[in-house]
């Protein structure tokens with residue numbers, strides 16, 4: 001081979017360095033395998049002890065045994081899951097630092113302290129650290145050290161690995177003057193290597209290359225509200241996910257027990273980010289799209305822009321509140337009962353009064369008993385004096401008799417049925433009724449738009465979910481069991497013998513558990529991604545999930561798909577104003593090439609001169625390309641462009657298409673049969689990224705999508721390498 005001596009030397013050094021690192025990493029894996037073996041032993045022992053327990057009625061001392069078993073099995077099983085998840089690059093970093101007594105490090109050959117950083121901490125048999133968890137305070141210098149503030153770090157090394165095998169080294173020499181002469185420095189820089197890699201269909205963790213400003217946001221204390229801002233591609237999402245992992249590490253008891261919720265814009269986005277936390281060894285975080293926050297509903301449909309704008313507006317509060325308290329549609333308007341030889345009757349006005357009184361303090365589905373009492377009182381008032389004898393001699397006996405009559409029972413079931421939020425939302429499809437509920441809130445045109453929007457869809461949309469949640473609070477949940485609360489007091493007096501199957505306290509416990517299961521799930525920390533997109537009504541829904549929570553809120557107003565970002569921000573502020581706020585701004589766009597981002601920045605600056613534009617640092621030498629094609633050839637051109645781009649990039653090609661053009665474009669792309677090509681609508685593309693992006697009809701994206709030019713900005717900032725737009729005119733170009 002014709003190689004210069006210098007490059008041969010370099011190769012030898014690299015080989016020797018790789019071998020030395022591999023040796024250490026092998027020790028770590030051996031140690032982990034040993035720990036995994038002992039973890040499974042503990043799990044088996046725990047199960048056996050559990051099975052030996054008496055499974056009948058549990059005495060207190062036996063409960064202690066069960067508790068112990070659960071703790072053992074739980075801890076061991078989790079450890080195994082954690083270790084399994086970690087087999088991708090368990091050790092990814094090494095620091096060589098000036099000696100410091102405060103670091104858990106061992107001396108390296110070069111006379112510096114050496115410290116390995118990995119996904120979890122592993123100690124050797126003497127309890128000395130072989131590798132420390134990336135979230136441990138001692139790992140902080142790995143992320144924070146810079147040439148100007150080097151925190152004793154001389155060399156930072158990233159180990160690139162494929163599973164347990166080290167395949168490359170990337171070094172940063174932060175203090176050349178402090179480095180021994182023979183300290184090897186390898187590679188081109190870990191960050192650039194990582195950013196240039198082809199993209200797949202899921203997001204990867206960045207644990208080896210977190211940058212200093214990102215690290216500060218990740219490790220910010222879990223108090224009040226932590227707001228992480230920054231333009232497209234600055235790592236807001238990935239930083240927020242690492243923050244979730246950090247919070248679990250820093251206060252596991254609080255956050256594992258209380259729960260951490262991550263809310264994102266769409267199911268596609270949740271699928272895109274779902275691997276990040278497991279790859280960091282965390283499996284307990286709940287990830288939910290904003291259309292899936294209400295149990296039992298997974299909404300993915302999107303409303304037309306004008307309908308979505310009304311559904312998300314805070315004005316819907318008043319509308320829904322009136323709907324929830326109004327007469328049930330088609331309810332009877334007269335109550336007539338025959339008693340004691342006479343007839344007593346309540347008319348519509350009197351019924352309305354009873355309803356209003358019953359709803360004064362209690363939501364409808366909880367106010368059945370109150371309403372029934374109100375009806376009895378109103379009937380009693382109208383019951384002629386001369387009939388008040390015998391069975392009907394006093395109001396209580398009268399009430400007992402009256403509520404048992406078939407006429408009353410039939411009436412009551414129709415007049416006061418349990419109303420589900422789903423049913424109440426459908427009521428808004430009737431413009432006449434909606435007009436009544438919307439007075440002073442919506443214009444007549446808005447009433448028509450909303451009613452038609454509700455009637456026009458058979459499935460619930462993402463915007464509907466916030467309305468259903470609001471209605472659920474307004475209507476209240478129906479009592480869990482048919483048995484009324486009062487009857488429990490009555491049951492309490494009975495001996496166990498009468499009720500053979502369940503004792504009173506067992507029954508109470510069961511009802512309490514059922515109630516608890518029905519209660520809204522609340523979390524100790526709520527992390528909202530793409531927060532700029534939440535409508536005011538969605539903010540109300542999200543904040544119900546964390547009345548006691550601390551918050552991480554991640555977003556970029558310039559990418560908002562809500563028509564009035566100030567309104568949405570005001571809604572957020574009003575919901576979280578009582579909490580202390582810490583703000584972080586991320587300043588570098590790691591996704592887009594500088595050429596692509598320069599164009600996208602120009603587009604948004606025209607409309608939003610104050611938009612927060614980050615610096616894009618990676619140049620590819622290829623600018624965006626704008627193709628003009630005939631109106632009728634758009635779908636064909638999208639397909640052809642995707643084929644071309646497949647040749648030019650290694651990873652994914654995203655074709656972003658306005659919803660109205662999907663029926664034409666989707667079949668063309670499906671025909672390509674290449675899993676690297678994905679078609680998405682502008683809203684679905686939020687938070688996602690592709691190596692190459694084809695934007696179909698940018699002008700229509702502006703006109704048809706809530707958010708207008710901000711939606712176009714989102715779309716133009718999805719590509720890492722190549723961007724091609726297809727349109728029939730050039731009018732939209734800056």
Ligand SMILES: Nc1ncnc2c1ncn2[C@@H]1O[C@H](COP(=O)(O)OP(=O)(O)OP(=O)(O)O)[C@@H](O)[C@H]1O
Pocket residue numbers: 191194195204205206209210211214230231232233234235236237238239556559590591686687688689717
């Ligand atoms: N420190 C880093 N090391 C390697 N890659 C990084 C780093 N920070 C961010 N990235 C990468 O940059 C890309 C953009 O990150 P992310 O999606 O989190 O940005 P964002 O700010 O949420 O973007 P947007 O607002 O446009 O949705 C991702 O591929 C992410 O992995």
